Amino acid sequence: MADQPEIAIVLGTRPEIIKLAPIIRHCRERSIPHTVIHTGQHYSDSLNDVFFAELGLPEPEYELEVGSASHGKQTGEMIVEIEDVLLEAEPATVLVQGDTNSVLAGAIATSKLSIDLGHVESGLRSHDRTMPEERNRVLTDHASDYLFAPTDQSRRALREEGIPDERIHVTGNTVVDAVEQNRTLAAERSSVFDDYDISRGEFCLLTAHRAETVDDEDRFASLLRGAGRVADALAREIVYPIHPRAANAVDEFDLVIPDGVRTIEPQQYLDFLALESEATLVLTDSGGVQEEACILGVPCVTLRENTERPETLAVDANVLVGTEPDAIHEGAVEMIDRTPAWPNPFGDGEAAERIVDAILRDEDRMTVTG
Structure with a gap:
């Protein structure tokens, strides 16, 4: 040794x-x-x-x-x-x-x-x-x-x-290692669905926390409006574990959380992994969440103009839409029925x-x- x-x-x-x-x-x-x-x-x-x-x-x-x-x-x-x-x-x-x-x-x-x-x-x-x-x-x-x-x-x-x-x-x-090591544990241990009365397979999951997203009042407001349109169009609740940075921005800018979008506390890893696994669609500005959704077989809509995870686009697990409400809505409608038959590129x-x-x-x- x-x-x-x-x-x-x-x-x-x-x-x-x-x-x-x-x-x-x-x-x-x-x-x-x-x-x-x-x-x-x-x-x-x-x-x-x-x-x-x-x-x-x-x-x-x-x-x-x-x-x-x-x-x-x-x-x-x-x-x-x-x-x-x-x-x-x-x-x-x-x-x-x-x-x-x-x-x-x-x-x-x-x-x-x-x-x-x-x-x-x-x-x-x-x-x-x-x-x-x-x-x-x-x-x-x-x-x-x-x-x-x-x-x-x-x-x-x-x-x-x-x-x-x-x-x-x-x-x-190593995200694949982490997901494979923890997804079963998450399913067994997480009480997030009971804690928040969330129906498995009947909700979309939203994450938005990047500085360039939430520190810009117009951009963040546009993203939230787009999420509200998705909730309405898909007739599904959007669950948003809101990062402290984003929560502060909502208060500072006096933004309105749309009907159909429910904010909850930031989740521990296993609880968040359980939510990702059971969502019908993920909307995110996070690179890591793009990867995890792809690995878990959950269609993803990325609320950015670019991504450092192009592999997710190449296998049709993800689509880039930016933060304009129309584009978010169109991307969600495109991805919601996407069959998760893509290979894991990671x-x-x-x-x-x-x-x-x-x-x-x-x-x-x-x-x-x-």
Whole structure:
């Protein structure tokens, strides 16, 4: 065991916890030394620490509690804090996942030290450089030693940017691992349908939380009007677990939640997974929810002009509509009767094993040749 590397896993948001949980579990099952560094980018317990307990994970070894701030201040504080931890823990490899400020901060701190950097879910591109997430993921990819691309399309995007082939590993997406590990548990444990009197298979699910969506009064109001039209046209209630950011925007802008759209509290992961599994249609501005809906066989309408998950479009599991009410209505009508016969483009649920194996193989090689 002494010749195995120590892996440090940097995370800070709910999606990162969910998608890195399979890697943490895999390290624990194989007794691979690892350290979890939680930046605290999501600072609300309802969106953060509770997921560790719910997913059966131990508490992180390091909790930085950075919290909310401007992009520059938040990222800068995380770089300083992460560097201090890495100098203390001395891991051989750091893993980050996705495209948040925690990811960029972890990438910058690691790249300044003699530590390998691995980017889980690399190669995703929306080709919209106005998105902070797009800049984060591009910068992180180009700083990384290991680029764990979920699909061949992601690998092609990396090659087109001149990244050497030997640094790219197509592994599948750990979201498949997470969904497969947790969907049965969600069905058994979740009481969300009884708690909110929701009829399985008779509702649509809405998520809208991105800054470019809910921080723009006109855009958010337009999205809500579109959701109301969908509820009316499909004669189905739309259930909206409303993110605190969105709830604050509703109050600040004095927006009206349309008839047919019911807001509920943000849900823990297993409850949200249960809702996704039993919805007839998902409307979302989230990249991760696009993936999960595709994996679960639930038609999806994406409330954005672009997506870094084009695989969902290619298999006809998803449609892009933006936030105009007419387009949302048309997209929902198009997708509601879509037969979920599409193939899962995100892998077979063994991404975590492939990611860890790639790191161990390289460490073994360096031990032999060194």
